[in-house]
Amino acid sequence: MNAYPTAAMVARDFASLQGRVAIITGAGQGIGRVLAKAFAQCGAISVIAELNAAKGEAVTKEIVDAGGKAFAATTDVSSEDSVADMVALVERHFGRVDILVNNAGIFSTLEMRPFDQIPLEEWERVLRVNVTGAFLCSRAVLPAMRRAGWGRIIHMASGAVTLGRPNYLHYIASKGALAGMTGSMAREVGAHSITVNAILPGATFTEIERKTVTPEQKVRIISQQCIPRAETADDLVGTVLFLASDSSAFLTGQCLTVDGGATHR
Ligand SMILES: NC(=O)c1ccc[n+]([C@@H]2O[C@H](COP(=O)([O-])OP(=O)(O)OC[C@H]3O[C@@H](n4cnc5c(N)ncnc54)[C@H](O)[C@@H]3O)[C@@H](O)[C@H]2O)c1
Incomplete structure (x- = not known):
């Protein structure tokens, strides 16, 4: 038995994703990169909608070199024009958009x-990318999903919202907004068999060094989980693929916390 699911292992369980077109925004590194690779391992076409062109192309190459299908579409999710161009490009190439992460x-x-030290410009930029970006991408893929009468929209919110973590209030506000948008969006599109759900990951450790969790905080976070080991992006793969699959057709408007049992609701 393996206590650590590898993305490749989980991907084998989701053969129904074969041939689906999945747009994963911000897939140039970290969680998005792992998700893009997992979709491709299921036989889906991963669209890497990433702001950093070099990183987006590197992940695309990684997937293609491993025998998967991927497509790099340099995108700024905070720009209406850039998002429209990306979705038009995907539709031109593949004629469909099935999944948006x-x-x-x-x-x-x-x-x-502390929030009294957050410059207004930074506050607005975080909300613009994290919330408006998700709104623009979701709005842009809707015509294709409605036409198909099938679609999956998955927001990457955060478990930090339920923990009330201090010192990045703009980030918390943005992830709280995503969680709040989930149910309302789900109601508006359910009649077209489009589901909308959010995932609230716990502190997830990737190849990217970051300042939001100190080594001391990492030890404390792990000690609060039922499963006392560091969460990795691979731990999110099963939930994301399930929400993207045919199997989750009747599950919508939900926020699923994937944090090793750090919080219970
Ligand atoms: N890692 C965690 O602990 C954790 C926990 C909860 C939620 N999340 C959320 O999961 C998502 C991925 O997390 P991560 O750890 O991989 O983050 P990350 O910062 O390593 O990666 C974010 C990616 O988004 C891209 N990006 C930024 N602005 C963009 C824009 N305007 N248009 C397109 N792409 C843009 C970046 O270039 C980068 O590749 C984020 O939304 C994050 O808030 C992460």
């Missing part, structure tokens, strides 16, 4: 500081 966010680069 709103994963892009200002996160690993955030400075932790």
Whole structure:
């Protein structure tokens, strides 16, 4: 038995994703990169909608070199024009958009500081990318999903919202907004068999060094989980693929916390 699910292991369970077109925003690194690889391992076409062109292309190459299907579409999710261009490009190439994972966010680069020290410009930029970005991407994929009478929208919110973590209030506000948007969006699109759900990951450790969790906080976070080990991006793969699959057709408007049991509701 393996207590650590590998993305490849989980991907084998989701053969129904074969041939689906999955846009994963911010997939140039971290969680998005792992999710993009997992979708491709299921036989889906992963669209890497990433702001950093070099990183987006590197992940695309990684997937293609491993025998998967991927497509790099340099995108700024905070720009209406850029998002429209990306979705038009995907539709031109593949004629469909089945899955959208709103994963892009200002996160690993955030400075932790009390809210009275957050410059207004930074506050607005975080909300613009993390909330408006998800709104713009969701709005742009809707025509294709409605046409198909099938769709999956997954927001990457955060468990930090339920913990009331201090010192990045703009980030908390943005992830709280995503969680709040989930139920309302789900109601508006359910009649077209489009589901909308959010995942609230716990502190998830990726290849990217970040300032939002100190080594001392990491030890404390792990000690509060039922499963006392560091959460990795692979731990999110099973939930994301399930929410993207046919199997979750009647599950919508939900926020699923994937944090090793750190919080219970
Ligand atoms: N890692 C964690 O502990 C954790 C926990 C809960 C939620 N999340 C959320 O999961 C998502 C991924 O987390 P991560 O750890 O991989 O973050 P990360 O900061 O390592 O990666 C974010 C990615 O988004 C891209 N991006 C930023 N702005 C963009 C824009 N305007 N348009 C397109 N792409 C843009 C970045 O270039 C980067 O590749 C984020 O939304 C984050 O808030 C992460």
